[in-house]
Amino acid sequence: MTIATVFLAAVAAVIVWWLAHQQLLSKPWLEVGHAYDRRREPMPPAKIGLAVFLAVVGSLFSLAISAYFMRMASSDWGQLPLPGLLWINTGILALGSVALHAAKLESQRRHDEATRTILLAALATGLAFLTGQVLAWRALTAAGYFLAGNPANSFFYMLTGMHGLHIVGGLFALGRLTARAWSVPLDRRMRLSIELCAIYWHFMLLVWLVLFGLFSGWAGNVVDFCRQLLT
Amino acid sequence: MVDVRSGIGEALPPPEVEDVELYHPHSWWTRYVFSQDAKVIAIQYGTTATAIGMVALALSWLIRLQLGFPGTFELIDADAYYQFITMHGMIMVIYLLTALFLGGFGNYLIPLMVGARDMVFPYANMLSYWIYLLAVLVLVASFFAPGGPTGAGWTLYPPQAVLSGTPGGKDWGIILMLSSLIIFIIGFTMGGLNYVVTVLQGRARGMTLMRMPLTVWGIFTATVMALLAFPALFVACVMMLFDRLLGTSFFMPAIIEMGEQLQYGGGSPILFQHLFWFFGHPEVYIVALPAFGIVSDLISTHARKNIFGYRMMVWAIVIIGGLSFIVWAHHMYVSGMNPYFGFFFATTTLIIAVPTAIKVYNWVLTLWRGNIHLTLPMLFALAFIVTFVNGGLTGLFLGNVVVDVPLSDTMFVVAHFHMVMGVAPIMVIFGAIYHWYPKITGRMLNEVLGHIHFWVTFIGAYAIFFPMHYVGLVGVPRRYYELGETTFVPESVHDLNAFITVAALIVGAAQIVFLFNLAWSLRHGREAGGNPWRATTLEWQTPETPPPHGNWGKELPVVYRWAYDYSVPGAPEDFIPQNHPTPGRLSHEGAS
Numbered sequence: 001m002t003i004a005t006v007f008l009a010a011v012a013a014v015i016v017w018w019l020a021h022q023q024l025l026s027k028p029w030l031e032v033g034h035a036y037d038r039r040r041e042p043m044p045p046a047k048i049g050l051a052v053f054l055a056v057v058g059s060l061f062s063l064a065i066s067a068y069f070m071r072m073a074s075s076d077w078g079q080l081p082l083p084g085l086l087w088i089n090t091g092i093l094a095l096g097s098v099a100l101h102a103a104k105l106e107s108q109r110r111h112d113e114a115t116r117t118i119l120l121a122a123l124a125t126g127l128a129f130l131t132g133q134v135l136a137w138r139a140l141t142a143a144g145y146f147l148a149g150n151p152a153n154s155f156f157y158m159l160t161g162m163h164g165l166h167i168v169g170g171l172f173a174l175g176r177l178t179a180r181a182w183s184v185p186l187d188r189r190m191r192l193s194i195e196l197c198a199i200y201w202h203f204m205l206l207v208w209l210v211l212f213g214l215f216s217g218w219a220g221n222v223v224d225f226c227r228q229l230l231t
Numbered sequence: 232m233v234d235v236r237s238g239i240g241e242a243l244p245p246p247e248v249e250d251v252e253l254y255h256p257h258s259w260w261t262r263y264v265f266s267q268d269a270k271v272i273a274i275q276y277g278t279t280a281t282a283i284g285m286v287a288l289a290l291s292w293l294i295r296l297q298l299g300f301p302g303t304f305e306l307i308d309a310d311a312y313y314q315f316i317t318m319h320g321m322i323m324v325i326y327l328l329t330a331l332f333l334g335g336f337g338n339y340l341i342p343l344m345v346g347a348r349d350m351v352f353p354y355a356n357m358l359s360y361w362i363y364l365l366a367v368l369v370l371v372a373s374f375f376a377p378g379g380p381t382g383a384g385w386t387l388y389p390p391q392a393v394l395s396g397t398p399g400g401k402d403w404g405i406i407l408m409l410s411s412l413i414i415f416i417i418g419f420t421m422g423g424l425n426y427v428v429t430v431l432q433g434r435a436r437g438m439t440l441m442r443m444p445l446t447v448w449g450i451f452t453a454t455v456m457a458l459l460a461f462p463a464l465f466v467a468c469v470m471m472l473f474d475r476l477l478g479t480s481f482f483m484p485a486i487i488e489m490g491e492q493l494q495y496g497g498g499s500p501i502l503f504q505h506l507f508w509f510f511g512h513p514e515v516y517i518v519a520l521p522a523f524g525i526v527s528d529l530i531s532t533h534a535r536k537n538i539f540g541y542r543m544m545v546w547a548i549v550i551i552g553g554l555s556f557i558v559w560a561h562h563m564y565v566s567g568m569n570p571y572f573g574f575f576f577a578t579t580t581l582i583i584a585v586p587t588a589i590k591v592y593n594w595v596l597t598l599w600r601g602n603i604h605l606t607l608p609m610l611f612a613l614a615f616i617v618t619f620v621n622g623g624l625t626g627l628f629l630g631n632v633v634v635d636v637p638l639s640d641t642m643f644v645v646a647h648f649h650m651v652m653g654v655a656p657i658m659v660i661f662g663a664i665y666h667w668y669p670k671i672t673g674r675m676l677n678e679v680l681g682h683i684h685f686w687v688t689f690i691g692a693y694a695i696f697f698p699m700h701y702v703g704l705v706g707v708p709r710r711y712y713e714l715g716e717t718t719f720v721p722e723s724v725h726d727l728n729a730f731i732t733v734a735a736l737i738v739g740a741a742q743i744v745f746l747f748n749l750a751w752s753l754r755h756g757r758e759a760g761g762n763p764w765r766a767t768t769l770e771w772q773t774p775e776t777p778p779p780h781g782n783w784g785k786e787l788p789v790v791y792r793w794a795y796d797y798s799v800p801g802a803p804e805d806f807i808p809q810n811h812p813t814p815g816r817l818s819h820e821g822a823s
Contacts, residue, residue, distance in 0.1 A: 001505055008459060008556055015455070024545065028441045028793035029537060035437045035790070045351040045432040049424050052458065056420055060462035063509070067466060067502055071481060076497035148478035151497065158473060 003069065007062035011055055050196050054203050057166065061207050064162065065214060068155050069223065078150035082216055083139045089132035090212060096125035097205045100174075100198035107191045115186060115194070119178045122201070126171045133164050159211050163204070170200050253781050254353050265361075267353035268780050269338045269425075272360045274671070276334035279360075280327050281746075283367050287322035288739050290315045299732025301713040309712040310398040313382030316710060318374075320385030321408070324514065325415060326367055328656055332521040333419070333457065334363060336663060337426045337450045339671065343770035344447050346435025346788045346810075348781045350425040359425070362418030369411040378402025384710060386511070389482040389503050393475040395489065405475060409468040416461045416468075426454040435769070437790030441545065442809070444768045444794040445538065448545055449524020452552045453517045460513035460556070467506035474498070501566055508559040515652050516555040520548055522659035523590055526612050528794070529662050530594055532766045533609035534601030535805050537795035540593045547586035554583045564632050565639045573632045580630035584623070591620060602798065602805075606764075607681045611662030614689045615655050622651025625700065640710070643703025646696045654692045661688070661745070668749070669763045673776050674756030680748040684741055691738035698727045765806050768794050772808050 071077070099122040107115040137157065147157045177193050213219040256262035263271060294315050297307045307315070338356070342349055350356045373380040382398035383391060383405060395401040399408070430443075430451045443451075470481040474495070482503045483495035531538040538544060560568065560576040594616055603609065625647040629635045638644060661684070668676050702724055707714065714720055762771040774784040788810040796807040 001509060004463070004509065005557070011459065012553055019549065022440045024441065024542065026439075026441050026542075028439070028541065029795070032792045035439045035442070042432065045428050048431055049352060049428045052424055052427050053420070056423075056458045056462060059459045060465060063463050063466045063506065067470065067481070067506060070502050070505070071499060074497050074499060076480075147473075148480070148494070151480060154473065154479040154481060158469070158479075162469075 001066045001070070004059070004063045004066040007058060011059070044192055046192060046196060047199075050199060054200070057203070057207070061159075061162070061210070064155075064159060065210070065219075068159070068214060069220075071151050071155070072220070074151070076151065078152050079217075080140070080145055080150070080152045080156050080215065081143075083136045085132055085136045085139060086212065086215075089129055089136065090208065092125050092129045092132060093205050093208055096122050096129065097198075097201045099125060100194070100201045104191075104195045104198045107186055107194050110186075112181075112186050116178075116181050119174070119181055119194070122197075123171065123174055123178050126167060126174065130164060130167060130171070133160055136160075156215055159214075163208055163211060166204055166207075170197070170204060173197060173200075253348055256780070262780075265357060267349070267357045269342050269350045269353070269356060270671075270778065270780075270782075272356055273335050273338035275360050276330055276338060276363065279364055279367055280331040280335060283322055283371070284327035284331075285742075285746075286371075287319045287327060288742060290319040290322075292736060292739055294319060295732040295735040297712070299729040310379070310382060312712045313384070313710075314380045314398050314404070317382050317385055317387075317408075318370075318380050322370070323653065324385065324518070325412070326370065328518045328652075328660075329419070329457070329514070330363060331660060332518060332656070333426065333450060333454055334360065334422055336446075336521060336525065337422070337454065339667070340446055340770065341426055341429050341450060342433065343670075343773070343778060343782060344444050344768055345430060345433060345438055346769050346783070346790060347429055347433035348783060348787070351428045351433055352421075352425050355421040356425045359418045359422035362414060362421065366411045366415035366418060369407055369414060373399070373404050373407035373411075376403035376407060378404055381405040381408045383408075386504075386507060387471070388507075389471060389474065389498075389500050390484060390486055390495075393471065393483070394486070406472065409472045409475075412468045413465060413472075416465045419461060420458065423454045423458045426450060427458070435788050435790055438769075438809075441542070442790055442793045444524075445527040445541070445544055445548070446521070446524040446768075448548050449520045449522070449527075452548050453520040456513045456520070456552050456555065457517045460510045460517065463506050463510035467503055467510070470506075471503065501563075501568075504563050504566055505559070508562045509556075511562060512559040513555045515648075516551055518652055518656050520552065522615065522656040523548060525663045526615050526659050527590075527594065527597075528768065529608045529612040529659075529666055530597050530601075531795050531797060532666075532764050533606050533612070534598050534603045535797045536597055536601035537797055538593065539596040539599075540589075541793065541795065543589055544593055547589050550586045551583060554579060554586070558583060561630055561635075564635045570632075577630055577632050581627065584627060584630075587623060591616065591623075606665075607676070607678065607685060608662040608666035608764075610682075610685050610689075611658045611665065614685070615658040615662065618650055618658060618692070619655040622647060622649075622655055626651060638703065640708055641703040642699050642707045642709050645709045646699035646703055649699075650696050654696065658689075661685075664749075666764065667770075668752070669759030669776075670770055670773075671777055672753055672756070673759055674752050674754075675759045675763060676752045676756060677748050680744055680751075684745045684748065687741035687744075688738055691734050691741065694734035695731050695738065698731055702727055702731075765804070767796055767806050767808050769809055772810055 099118050103115050103118040103122060106118060137160070140153075140156075145153050147154055173193075174197050177190065177197060181190060181194075210219065213222075254267045256266060256268070261267075266272060266275075293304075293307055294312065296304055297312050338350070341347075370380075376399075378399050378401070380399055381387070381392065381404035383400065387405070387408065391397050391400070392405055393400050397405075399405050430447060434443075470479075473479040474481050474483050478494055480495045480498035482500055483493075483498040484500065485496040486493050527538050527544060558576055558580045560572060561580045564573055564576075625643070629638060629644065629647055665676055665681060668674075703709075705721065705724055706719055707724060714724075759776065761773065761776045764771070769788055769790070770778070772788060773782055789812075790809050791812050792807065792809055794809055796802075796809075798805045799807055
């Protein structure tokens with residue numbers, strides 16, 4: 001459970017940092033009167049909501065990865081040859097992330113036309129990524145690596161499935177946003193939505209990179225290396 | 232960066248909370264059924280949780296009938312008994328306590344107490360309830376599925392949970408249970424995001440974090456914990472569903488069932504225990520922290536005295552929340568883990584007693600020389616303190632490895648956790664309902680019925696769980712359908728078991744009095760007025776009672792003081808509402 005604990009420690013650090021700015025040492029019983037916030041522009045609730053949600057998603061994946069390492073320790077663990085297609089998928093997902101970042105910048109510069117085109121492109125990369133993942137699954141099953149064959153396979157299918165479902169959810173939001181962007185002029189709320197989609201995509205790319213590292217064995221090597229440093 | 236300025240005459244700073252565009256219901260359906268108003272959602276959560284809780288209560292009766300009078304009732308065979316204990320435990324912990332504290336009280340109280348019009352994402356909030364209802368229905372469906380509900384014990388340990396020896400293991404039971412939990416977690420996450428972001432972003436002007444009532448602090452911290460801990464249960468449920476349905480071996484070791492080698496192999500049941508308790512221990516505090524918060528407010532209001540050590544109370548809530556994530560393996564002392572781990576987890580477990588004890592001291596010191604009104608909420612609050620101390624002390628026993636090993640899986644453990652996370656939080660829930668019912672409905676609950684309910688429940692709970700500690704110390708194991716001929720169990724244990732059963736039946740019946748009171752007072756209760764307890768917090772200052780959609784009428788409240796200005800020297804009344812601008816105290820320069 002080390003990975004999960006480390007992740008939660010990171011979340012705890014953020015919480016402590018935030019609490020440290022909340023005047024927890026104040027003496028509210030002595031302080032009668034106006035209290036006001038000196039922040040110039042309060043963060044939109046949706047952005048904070050997304051941040052909290054990403055913490056939940058991060059917790060989910062870090063726990064699953066913890067389970068991966070614990071299960072890995074048993075003797076029946078096999079190796080899963082990763083199809084080369086996954087490299088292309090990684091590229092496509094990264095492309096989507098870049099595209100959404102560009103969409104965010106373009107929307108802030110009020111380039112509505114460009115934003116719309118880029119949003120459409122991002123949507124296409126998302127669909128392409130999902131298709132690629134399904135093709136990778138099919139390649140693996142065709143090669144005889146079935147879900148229940150080995151715990152390594154089980155984890156591969158479960159984790160890629162979980163990640164894929166999160167992408168599906170993201171695509172749903174992105175699809176709605178794109179459809180809306182093509183029908184009405186962009187306003188403040190939509191620019192915020194584009195930014196949120198971009199953040200979500202960056203996060204999902206990060207999760208995917210971690211998972212990819214995990215499946216290819218690098219993550220295991222890194223963990224071993226850290227262990228050696230500690231002992 | 233929050234700045235508090237004394238002085239009243241200044242011009243009001245610009246609002247830091249933008250007035251939200253409220254969703255307005257257009258029909259009866261969107262007003263009362265598919266409502267996005269947090270107050271309606273709270274009542275929906277509360278009613279659903281109470282309804283499914285009554286099922287769990289009835290199950291506990293059946294469990295006790297078997298334990299008190301073994302073999303008398305043909306309806307209760309061994310399989311049925313295991314199904315009853317499993318469903319009783321799971322329903323009470325997840326579908327009643329978690330849903331009622333966070334979904335029920337959280338939804339009702341957070342927007343009102345922080346001075347918001349509603350939750351920040353009302354649509355997700357509505358979805359959260361309907362998904363919760365779906366989870367409950369899936370759970371209930373398992374009672375009618377072929378093979379009945381799962382009988383794996385509420386901890387659902389594999390491998391037995393998915394084998395044919397366990398009721399529901401090879402039928403629908405375990406599948407529906409795991410699916411229901413997954414659905415519950417999805418629904419909870421939607422609600423939880425709302426509770427957290429509303430506290431962060433929806434607070435009224437002047438409501439700094441350190442001016443929030445402890446109820447909000449408790450629910451807020453518990454929600455953050457739940458958001459981070461429930462994923463562990465989610466992952467565990469998904470993996471076990473894979474094992475059960477798709478033949479993977481995440482948790483399943485090589486196993487022979489009925490003389491037949493199963494296709495499983497190499498899985499780790501201990502891995503499930505780690506995941507389960509990584510959620511399971513924070514869950515104890517997910518239930519306890521809202522109770523801590525609410526009880527602080529009840530005590531302060533009904534003793535007409537400010538809460539002792541407010542800052543310490545806030546810090547203790549946060550510290551308990553953090554520590555509760557590094558104690559999970561104290562549920563696994565007998566799982567064969569490395570003794571050094573046992574030592575580590577025993578230490579963290581005992582450390583968590585420190586902030587918890589601070590809270591108990593502060594409650595008692597708040598009562599000290601307070602003007603104690605023995606109203607029903609106060610009675611329940613007092614009952615909570617004693618019960619929590621009792622349950623907490625046996626927790627110190629069980630937290631130590633050497634004491635826990637012989638007591639593990641005995642009725643002592645059952646008595647301990649029922650005291651500390653069963654009876655104690657339920658006492659707070661009752662107290663809170665007696666306290667806030669006048670705000671929710673505009674009428675007071677009947678006092679006579681309330682007193683009957685309180686005394687029977689309080690004394691009855693002790694009649695049930697005190698003897699159970701003894702039964703456990705003698706060595707009677709938990710989860711046994713019947714004891715049979717056992718030499719180490721003296722005759723007195725059987726008599727005690729019969730006594731406990733009678734007490735449990737009576738306490739259960741007293742809850743029907745309570746439900747009757749809730750229904751009866753709705754029409755016949757005394758008119759409450761806006762602020763019957765003369766309380767300071769914002770929810771009592773709404774222009775109308777019950778608060779309408781949007782809570783505050785035209786203008787949002789502005790907060791000028793903390794939530795505990797009771798019996799302030801020199802003030803005309805013994806309480807000063809949080810949104811009251813005049814300086815109520817003589818002057819703190821003179822006092823300090």
